[in-house]
Amino acid sequence: MRVLGIHRRSIIAATDQRGIEVIDQRALPHALSIVMLRTAGDVARAIREMLVRGAPLIGVVAAYGLCFAVREDASDAGIEKTYRTLLATRPTAVNLRWALDKMREALLAVPSAERFDAGWSCAQALCDDDVATNFAIGKHGLTLLRSLFDRKSGSRVNVLTHCNAGWIATVDWGTALAPIYMAHDSGMPIHVWVNETRPRNQGALTAWELGQHGVQHTVVVDSAGGHLMQHGLVDMCIVGADRVTARGDVCNKIGTYLKALAARDNGLPFYVALPYPTIDWTVEDGIGSIPIEERDPSEVLSVYGAVDDADPAGPVPPGLNAVDPAGPVPPGLNAVDPAGPVPAARLATPTLRWGSVRPYPAATRAANYAFDVTPAKLITGFITERGITPASREGLRSLYPERVQAP
Amino acid sequence: MRVLGIHRRSIIAATDQRGIEVIDQRALPHALSIVMLRTAGDVARAIREMLVRGAPLIGVVAAYGLCFAVREDASDAGIEKTYRTLLATRPTAVNLRWALDKMREALLAVPSAERFDAGWSCAQALCDDDVATNFAIGKHGLTLLRSLFDRKSGSRVNVLTHCNAGWIATVDWGTALAPIYMAHDSGMPIHVWVNETRPRNQGALTAWELGQHGVQHTVVVDSAGGHLMQHGLVDMCIVGADRVTARGDVCNKIGTYLKALAARDNGLPFYVALPYPTIDWTVEDGIGSIPIEERDPSEVLSVYGAVDDADPAGPVPPGLNAVDPAGPVPPGLNAVDPAGPVPAARLATPTLRWGSVRPYPAATRAANYAFDVTPAKLITGFITERGITPASREGLRSLYPERVQAP
Numbered sequence: 001m002r003v004l005g006i007h008r009r010s011i012i013a014a015t016d017q018r019g020i021e022v023i024d025q026r027a028l029p030h031a032l033s034i035v036m037l038r039t040a041g042d043v044a045r046a047i048r049e050m051l052v053r054g055a056p057l058i059g060v061v062a063a064y065g066l067c068f069a070v071r072e073d074a075s076d077a078g079i080e081k082t083y084r085t086l087l088a089t090r091p092t093a094v095n096l097r098w099a100l101d102k103m104r105e106a107l108l109a110v111p112s113a114e115r116f117d118a119g120w121s122c123a124q125a126l127c128d129d130d131v132a133t134n135f136a137i138g139k140h141g142l143t144l145l146r147s148l149f150d151r152k153s154g155s156r157v158n159v160l161t162h163c164n165a166g167w168i169a170t171v172d173w174g175t176a177l178a179p180i181y182m183a184h185d186s187g188m189p190i191h192v193w194v195n196e197t198r199p200r201n202q203g204a205l206t207a208w209e210l211g212q213h214g215v216q217h218t219v220v221v222d223s224a225g226g227h228l229m230q231h232g233l234v235d236m237c238i239v240g241a242d243r244v245t246a247r248g249d250v251c252n253k254i255g256t257y258l259k260a261l262a263a264r265d266n267g268l269p270f271y272v273a274l275p276y277p278t279i280d281w282t283v284e285d286g287i288g289s290i291p292i293e294e295r296d297p298s299e300v301l302s303v304y305g306a307v308d309d310a311d312p313a314g315p316v317p318p319g320l321n322a323v324d325p326a327g328p329v330p331p332g333l334n335a336v337d338p339a340g341p342v343p344a345a346r347l348a349t350p351t352l353r354w355g356s357v358r359p360y361p362a363a364t365r366a367a368n369y370a371f372d373v374t375p376a377k378l379i380t381g382f383i384t385e386r387g388i389t390p391a392s393r394e395g396l397r398s399l400y401p402e403r404v405q406a407p
Numbered sequence: 408m409r410v411l412g413i414h415r416r417s418i419i420a421a422t423d424q425r426g427i428e429v430i431d432q433r434a435l436p437h438a439l440s441i442v443m444l445r446t447a448g449d450v451a452r453a454i455r456e457m458l459v460r461g462a463p464l465i466g467v468v469a470a471y472g473l474c475f476a477v478r479e480d481a482s483d484a485g486i487e488k489t490y491r492t493l494l495a496t497r498p499t500a501v502n503l504r505w506a507l508d509k510m511r512e513a514l515l516a517v518p519s520a521e522r523f524d525a526g527w528s529c530a531q532a533l534c535d536d537d538v539a540t541n542f543a544i545g546k547h548g549l550t551l552l553r554s555l556f557d558r559k560s561g562s563r564v565n566v567l568t569h570c571n572a573g574w575i576a577t578v579d580w581g582t583a584l585a586p587i588y589m590a591h592d593s594g595m596p597i598h599v600w601v602n603e604t605r606p607r608n609q610g611a612l613t614a615w616e617l618g619q620h621g622v623q624h625t626v627v628v629d630s631a632g633g634h635l636m637q638h639g640l641v642d643m644c645i646v647g648a649d650r651v652t653a654r655g656d657v658c659n660k661i662g663t664y665l666k667a668l669a670a671r672d673n674g675l676p677f678y679v680a681l682p683y684p685t686i687d688w689t690v691e692d693g694i695g696s697i698p699i700e701e702r703d704p705s706e707v708l709s710v711y712g713a714v715d716d717a718d719p720a721g722p723v724p725p726g727l728n729a730v731d732p733a734g735p736v737p738p739g740l741n742a743v744d745p746a747g748p749v750p751a752a753r754l755a756t757p758t759l760r761w762g763s764v765r766p767y768p769a770a771t772r773a774a775n776y777a778f779d780v781t782p783a784k785l786i787t788g789f790i791t792e793r794g795i796t797p798a799s800r801e802g803l804r805s806l807y808p809e810r811v812q813a814p
Contacts, residue, residue: 029767030768196605196766198605198629198630199628204767207767207768208768217772218772218773219707219708219767219771219774220707220775221606221629221661221662221707221775222605222630222662223604223629223660223661223662224662224774225665226662226664226665226668227664227699227776227779227780230664230780231694253630255628255633257633257669258665258666261633261665261668261669262668265668287638300603300626300627301626303766304764305764305765306765307762307763307764355714355762355764357713357714357764358712358714359436359603359608359610359611359712360436360608360610360611360615360626360712361611361618364624365624366625366626368628372630372631372633373637
């Protein structure tokens with residue numbers, strides 16, 4: 001990932017193994033706010049309150065959380081308790097369970113005294129594995145974009161994406177955005193339609209990432225995708241996933257299903273980029289079987305962002321430079337409660353204020369379903385670290401033959 | 408329409424014929440702000456800046472605008488000039504052209520000296536006609552809801568709507584919401600899923616209207632409709648329209664098309680409620696032929712509302728009572744520039760502040776397409792003042808045989 005021209009990962013493990021640095025995604029795109037997570041409690045709150053988000057990222061961050069807990073209680077019972085706490089932070093993404101299972105297995109395999117070291121190694125390996133996996137996803141997805149670019153005789157390629165499946169949602173590269181970064185780096189003219197992704201506006205993260213990387217992009221409301229596709233303004237959709245079932249149903253950010261319907265109606269390719277831990281081999285029917293997280297209605301009823309009097313027409317706030325992403329963690333940041341509101345001291349510029357507005361009558365009720373399920377029939381294919389495959393049981397099994405079990 | 412338990416229309420013509428009172432929809436739902444429009448210039452700005460919105464309403468308001476212009480210049484050329492100015496305020500809705508055509512015809516039919524009176528009578532007639540038309544739409548739509556209610560054996564009926572096609576978008580009753588108000592008044596248990604309708608959050612107007620009328624409702628993001636339909640939480644969709652082509656394609660608020668796709672995918676009825684002036688008999692192909700208004704990207708990049716520190720958890724601001732909707736227009740309001748920002752003096756409560764937040768990096772570009780087109784094939788039927796009909800050329804012609812012309 002590239003921030004202010006410098007390459008970094010979204011997780012940086014402290015060399016003294018006392019914590020991990022993560023980026024507070026709630027402060028983006030207005031400030032690059034680095035927070036140190038030191039305990040399983042820090043990690044649980046950071047995931048629950050979406051200081052960190054993105055299916056691959058929360059899996060790896062949770063792995064470190066389980067590791068930190070071992071330092072205080074290395075017993076089997078202690079590990080089990082923390083495992084359950086961390087698993088409960090977000091119910092939909094399956095990467096969380098996958099990473100925690102890997103960690104628990106590694107921890108329980110060795111005596112108590114060796115558990116922290118074993119856990120740390122396992123978490124580091126999960127981190128590196130995520131980067132390698134996403135790099136491979138990018139390379140495979142790039143072949144799709146190249147074919148498209150050739151078919152368009154070299155004119156600009158337009159990709160539509162929903163939510164944020166970029167490097168900030170992973171350890172590095174991202175899933176849906178990895179092919180886009182590689183296409184851009186290869187010199188291909190590429191432009192991304194960024195859905196704002198209500199209610200939490202993760203489109204702002206995607207716009208920020210793409211802007212930092214120099215990729216052309218335009219933000220649109222979540223309702224706009226159909227119109228864009230009807231008018232030939234989209235060549236391909238690529239999204240990420242929070243959970244994919246064994247038969248290829250895709251659970252992803254609410255609204256993904258509607259874009260997939262529009263892509264089918266307009267004869268456009270709709271791809272889902274995913275790493276192997278996103279596949280839940282135990283579930284077939286995504287609509288009937290995946291629990292859909294319902295979050296606080298206040299996320300729908302209020303909109304959070306920089307207060308507009310902070311010079312909305314001006315250049316990118318210089319405060320983005322205030323934290324040197326490549327330097328050491330400023331000591332003051334370590335004391336920050338990761339679950340608290342973004343305190344003034346962490347803001348990028350003294351004049352920038354955060355706030356929220358409420359477009360609704362005070363008594364209005366809202367419902368806040370965080371994800372939906374796109375049936376496999378609407379998906380052109382999966383982009384995985386092992387290659388491209390149809391969105392079907394057969395497609396997935398052909399890439400992961402080791403998962404094929406006798407009936 | 409019902410506000411604070413009192414019945415009123417959204418336009419009230421001054422008895423001295425010097426202006427019309429309209430509700431500043433930008434101040435809703437936080438304040439009932441009445442503004443007097445006295446000139447064609449006032450009217451043009453009020454439409455352009457969406458102080459008034461809704462296809463039927465802007466048609467009638469524009470009619471009064473043309474009438475006011477006659478008082479200053481009753482010549483054919485003067486009428487033509489104002490006609491063009493008003494027509495250009497919003498390019499997509501066809502009711503605007505229809506109402507202005509009616510007015511121009513009425514004005515040009517009489518000598519200059521009689522034109523103001525002729526125009527005023529015509530505008531008043533358009534007003535009354537809109538109310539009668541929407542009442543009839545409500546009655547016809549009610550039969551659909553009653554059948555649904557019977558099929559559900561008396562359990563609650565769940566309707567999903569997009570944008571605002573309620574009384575505030577018309578002179579009275581609304582289009583899509585008229586059947587819902589009548590169903591509620593008849594004692595039917597009915598609940599409405601209100602799409603927030605980014606970027607301008609007209610869902611807040613729908614939530615406010617339904618709340619004032621006592622109809623149960625829940626706000627959801629625009630992306631949620633598909634999920635709700637997949638899980639049996641929606642029985643029927645009813646939306647309004649800004650323009651319907653001769654073959655039944657429907658141009659309506661951006662995102663309508665995506666909901667129609669989801670309704671078809673889930674086997675649910677999708678109805679469009681419209682009065683006859685919404686039909687554009689001159690256009691067949693909605694996607695290819697209807698100009699889609701592109702509004703300022705700032706509507707996407709910033710979100711406007713009550714600043715949240717104004718007690719978001721409290722009861723409906725008492726200030727809604729501050730303007731007596733049934734009483735005379737407070738004299739001070741007449742001086743207000745309808746196109747200016749909402750000044751503090753017009754706010755409901757002294758502590759309530761308006762503001763906007765910006766979730767995006769300052770340099771982010773956005774596109775703001777205001778409408779999309781839903782092809783006729785996705786629409787179960789039209790609810791018009793003459794009854795229910797299939798969304799097709801034949802369906803429309805069967806209701807409006809006077810429009811059938813020799814090929």
